[in-house]
Amino acid sequence: MTTVSKVSESQVEFPEQQRRASMTVGRTLLDAVHAVRLEVSNVCAGRGVCGKCRVVVTSGSEFVSPPTDLERMSLSETDIKEGFRIACCARITAAGPIGIQIPPESLTEAHQLLIAGIQPRVELKPILEKYFISLPQASLTDFCPDLERLVDALEARGNLSLLRPGYSALKELPEAIRKGQWNVTVTVTDEGLITWIDAGRTDDRLYGFAVDVGTTKLAAYLVDLRSGIVLGKASMTNPQIPYGADVISRIAYVSKGHEELHELQRKVVDATNTLIQECCAQAAVDPKEIFQVVIVGNTAMHHIFLGIAPKYVARAPYPAVLRSSFQTYASEVGVTANPGCLLSALPCVAGFVGADAIADILATEIHKSQLLELLVDIGTNTEIVIGDQRRLVSCSSPSGPAFEGAQIKHGMRAETGAIERIWIDPATLDAEYSTIGGVKPRGLCGSAVIDAVASMRRTGILDLKGMIVPNTDSKRVRSQSGPTEYVVAWKEETQTGRDIVITQRDMEEIKLAKAAVHSGIIILAKHLKVQVEDITRVFVAGAFGTYVDPYSARTIGMYPNIPLSRISFVGNTAGSGARMALISKEKFLEAQKIAEKLEYLELAADPDFQKEFVNSLYIPHKHATKQARQ
């Protein structure tokens, strides 16, 4: 039996993603895509009609069914000759190895991820420099050791001192000198540490890598340190997700013991290595040409990446292990780049204000602003920073996963079939919506929930307290089948065949989430003795913030009551800040200064927090009527 089962299985390989799956004969290539946890556009839900799930069979086409008529409707003859197939139509017909490539346009948006972010102009001056140097050849009258020969030659240039070799560089030294026939290229930090020695002339190639380690996603950038240009970008789901979607459950897991910590460290480091491979392939760079890797991430991700137990980060009073930047060799952490590659981690401030927030500040330059500014990076924990060049205060507010569609009755991630925007007609109280992928709706993603709450408040469906007001005039407001709810989409319109609704219970979740953000802003403003209305600019960082309608967000009180023109969506500034620290030693040092300057307020310890939180449970907030700007 075992033999039969083996024989009727094909190995389906996705070389670009370095993944493979065993698939039984009869399954589709789409099944194989899902088996390796990739997502392709698939608007028609596998019925072969939308033609979005295009893949290329690069090898083993003899083990795949011939193109169907349905496929020929979406593919040209040239496409077919080049191996293009509609993944949901192409079936495995016999056991044998099959190679599959997924064109970028077929990958879903969720897998494309927001990897851009604003980045101020930075003078290119990385921590590392490469020097090409010709050495005098050793002879029986000049038997100076290799290292001293090299150091003497480098020092003769006049701009280097305190030179000393890293261990990897030292081991490479004798061979590099002979291979390069006494011509070598030396990689040196601005503090004189020789991190690597190449045979011959390679000073035109110096690369760095920046990674934003998010709880959910990793975003990575390959940067040419000779020009500052980003040569490759890649992102992937954080492979730690199976160990817990949020930081708290991951901290709980790694706190079980050294092995568990090492296991999750291994996961994220392996993922980083995969991203290095991907980005390097994009730019024809060898990973060995990467000489510095900069990482940012929230405190827990940062600590786990470095193998530092974040156990106490999750326990009051939530201290981080370090507020300093930290630098070591990438190889010590398991990152595979040049053997002498440095790994630089930006500093963390507290348990829940991490290196990502520092990178956000670096990129948005709040710390240099003459006017009062606010930075909000919305997530399961929302980091908030208020201040200007004189003073900066930060906090982390536990906004929970409601914004990401979790704990919402019909909530879902921002995937195909998710309603992403909602408008309610104030006269009829009817809803209009748009979905991701333009297909029939399956549920509501975070931005839609915020739109719904805002529209419901504006149209009077919700009262100030966020209670759904009974209304017999509209069929959409109903309470017969349990708690009061508002129907966003009727079952006839949905994929699921059921009404998509927002319930009073959902409302409570959203109120808790937005109250966390709102009260955090209020407490920080009080602490700084400023009025939120005086905030001249709000930077909304991160993917979620970018997708949320600012008008709706302000309506529900998530953002301060200020003109929308003051709100800037800055994208993944954590990644931007990491890149800035990579291409500029000055920015790397500035990050350290920001961490030292940035005050941290533990909301739980603030005497006003309880009251402000309760006030913030109103929509937009308890004292809103006098000053509402809607």
Add this chain to the structure above:
Amino acid sequence: MTTVSKVSESQVEFPEQQRRASMTVGRTLLDAVHAVRLEVSNVCAGRGVCGKCRVVVTSGSEFVSPPTDLERMSLSETDIKEGFRIACCARITAAGPIGIQIPPESLTEAHQLLIAGIQPRVELKPILEKYFISLPQASLTDFCPDLERLVDALEARGNLSLLRPGYSALKELPEAIRKGQWNVTVTVTDEGLITWIDAGRTDDRLYGFAVDVGTTKLAAYLVDLRSGIVLGKASMTNPQIPYGADVISRIAYVSKGHEELHELQRKVVDATNTLIQECCAQAAVDPKEIFQVVIVGNTAMHHIFLGIAPKYVARAPYPAVLRSSFQTYASEVGVTANPGCLLSALPCVAGFVGADAIADILATEIHKSQLLELLVDIGTNTEIVIGDQRRLVSCSSPSGPAFEGAQIKHGMRAETGAIERIWIDPATLDAEYSTIGGVKPRGLCGSAVIDAVASMRRTGILDLKGMIVPNTDSKRVRSQSGPTEYVVAWKEETQTGRDIVITQRDMEEIKLAKAAVHSGIIILAKHLKVQVEDITRVFVAGAFGTYVDPYSARTIGMYPNIPLSRISFVGNTAGSGARMALISKEKFLEAQKIAEKLEYLELAADPDFQKEFVNSLYIPHKHATKQARQ
């Protein structure tokens, strides 16, 4: 058959040496000792009468024959109760596991090795210090990160600055703080690198380890860095020997590729780890309490230990890879001590003047002498240093293995049965001799060969050119059976049943060896423009030098023609220098200064070398007659 054979075999284990052997029933425990390549005193050659090969059966005595009457002549009842046995008498009687311990006095001198060496008084001030510190506990109003909390508390002591954590220390930090309930002991280098953090108070325990990595033997010392006292000593054969007895063949082996280099590095590092275990067991110290390891060795051994390819060390112009001291984490090299343990390698000067010579100088303090001094460390390569506090010159002379008994017709290592001293009666030309272990002779070790040559020269058996002069008056000088030879021991006196002789051919080997040393000294003296007669002190370092009769050595011209009272035997000063660098940062830095100051003369490049070498082939040398002091 296989089963039967298995059943009739015992596993004999030597836990202290971490060795084991499968022995068939019927074999003796002495066979088992030999099977694991250990050597015990065995003067009677296994006949059970000398009682020297005492071992202790620690387990499995039921698988060993009961004590014989012969054994009872050497062992008391108490001995027998305690498990003592005479290894050559005790036989394995049945298959089963047997544990054996070898008392130190039973091990042969060859395995005891010279691990003492002179050591000047040194002020105890190691590179590392431990600080016990109580930290203010974190609270909701004091959530300073762990590291900054620690650094602040340490800096408040006033004597520390520029504090920064090593990676291992950082990873240990959060757990150590909580486990110690906010009391920790921090290990810090004098430059502010935090290498480790212990929970609670451990500042009374700080240990270091010094290793002299010889081509043939490793000698190791566990040192209490709180008192400077040596707590444990151990030595073992360099496990690289199967890859070549001399440095040149080892360099040839590791030059084949990275794998071979890594293989030999692994061997010597594993041996070091075994020595750490042994020394720690002697002193009830945990290897994790070792915070610094200092290594010395000749350039090839030093490079291989560090995994640095010594390929070019063996090729003209024989450059070392580095003349600097080098420090990294012991874990990077594979040495198992504290995770933050530092590994410090003393500097090398040239391909054949290595860290061991620097350590010799550190221990003999030639570099501080106001008068002219000479250091000679005799081996396959003999390192020679001449000078004083103003100037020091060194060279390495390829004296070859003749001094160690190799390439000598009846030569052997300094083991039981080797003739070690020889006296020739000037009247009768008859020889008297003594052997190691006082048994019948089997051959000649290096010191005997030098004695023989010296006596033969003094008695006229040899002429100035080192030729055996035909002499029909003595039966001992003969040439009938081939080249001319001198009979040291008649076959009736020997274990082998054959005459033990010194041949004219042996003479040529010895002349080459001693000429290498002699001409090296002459060339260095010329280079310094001094007379060898003005040398006020000769330090003879290393085990071989200690065993050689200085009168004989001077007679043959191996040592300069100076009063014997000026010759000091200083033992293993390489080990002493390593210990000095371990207990004193100042000495570690001094080693670097010595390496920078020490001039190196490449003999092969010196225009006078050829001539001086040829002159030195005379005994004692060509122009000796005018000035001989014999």
